[in-house]
Amino acid sequence: MSQARQYELVYILSPDATEQEITDLHAQIESIIARYQGELVRTENWGRRKLAFRIGKHREGTYVLEVFKGSGELTKELDRRLKVIDNVIRHLCVRVDEELRLAERTRARREAETQRRIARGLPVGGRSRRADDEGGDDDQADRAEV
Amino acid sequence: MAEERRGRGGSGSKARGNGRSGEKGGPRRGMFRRRKVCKFCADKVDYIDYKDAKMLLPFVPERAKILPRRISGVCAMHQRKLQTAIMRARQLALLPYSTD
Numbered sequence: 478m479s480q481a482r483q484y485e486l487v488y489i490l491s492p493d494a495t496e497q498e499i500t501d502l503h504a505q506i507e508s509i510i511a512r513y514q515g516e517l518v519r520t521e522n523w524g525r526r527k528l529a530f531r532i533g534k535h536r537e538g539t540y541v542l543e544v545f546k547g548s549g550e551l552t553k554e555l556d557r558r559l560k561v562i563d564n565v566i567r568h569l570c571v572r573v574d575e576e577l578r579l580a581e582r583t584r585a586r587r588e589a590e591t592q593r594r595i596a597r598g599l600p601v602g603g604r605s606r607r608a609d610d611e612g613g614d615d616d617q618a619d620r621a622e623v
Numbered sequence: 624m625a626e627e628r629r630g631r632g633g634s635g636s637k638a639r640g641n642g643r644s645g646e647k648g649g650p651r652r653g654m655f656r657r658r659k660v661c662k663f664c665a666d667k668v669d670y671i672d673y674k675d676a677k678m679l680l681p682f683v684p685e686r687a688k689i690l691p692r693r694i695s696g697v698c699a700m701h702q703r704k705l706q707t708a709i710m711r712a713r714q715l716a717l718l719p720y721s722t723d
Binding site for chain 2: 482485487489528530532536538540542567569571576577579580581584587
C-alpha cells in the first residue's frame with residue numbers, strides 16, 4: 478500500500494552547471510531511487526529560468542522535475558543528498574498521489590453527475606449555479622426547454 | 624474592515640434572494656456590485672498545480688501577497704488549495720515572497 482506513494486521532486490541547479498553535471502545528477506538520483514526500490518515515472522527539464530528572487534548570488538537556475546514512486550525513506554535519502562550537493566541551490570519534494578487521487582475522484586463524480594443529468598433530461602451544470610447572476614439567465618433558458 | 628465585510632455579506636444574501644433589484648439587503652451603498660464566482664469552480668479545476676506559475680500569478684498582485692478571498696471571490700476550498708500551491712511555488716522561486 479505504502480509503495481504506491483508518488484512524489485514530485487523539483488530541484489534548481491545553479492546556472493553555471495554544465496549539461497554533463499545535470500545528466501550526472503539525474504543519473505545519481507535515478508540510482509538512489511532504484512536502490513530504494515522506487516520507480517521513476519518521468520523527468521522534465523524546464524531549462525534555465527529566471528528566479529523570482531535571488532537565492533544566494535543567483536538570479537537564474539536550471540529547473541528539473543522528477544516524478545517517482547517510492548517510500549518515505551527514499552525521499553529522506555534524496556533530501557539528504559540534495560542538501561549536500563553544492564550545485565543544487567534549492568529543492569522541493571512533495572507527495573502528490575493523494576491530491577491527484579482526490580482530483581480524479583471529484584472529476585469522476587462530476588462526470589457521473591453530468592451523465593445522470595443528461596439521462597434524466599435535467600439541465601446540466603449542477604449546484605454551483607443558484608447565486609450566480611450571469612449563469613442565472615441561461616439556467617432559466619435551460620429549464621424552459623425541458 | 625468590519626464594515627466592508629458586512630457590506631459583502633449583505634450583497635451575498637441579496638443575490639440569493641430576489642436578484643439585483645431587491646431592497647431587503649440592509650443598508651446598501653449606491654454602487655452595483657457583481658457577485659463574484661470562484662474561478663476554479665467555473666473552470667472545473669480539481670488540482671491547483673504549484674508548478675504553473677502563470678496560472679497563480681493573478682492571485683499574487685503587486686506586493687506578491689496572496690489575494691484575499693473576499694476580493695478574488697474564490698471559494699474556501701479552492702482558496703486553501705491555492706494557498707498551498709502559492710507557498711510551494713514560492714519555495715521554488717517561481718513566485719516572489721515579496722516585492723518592493
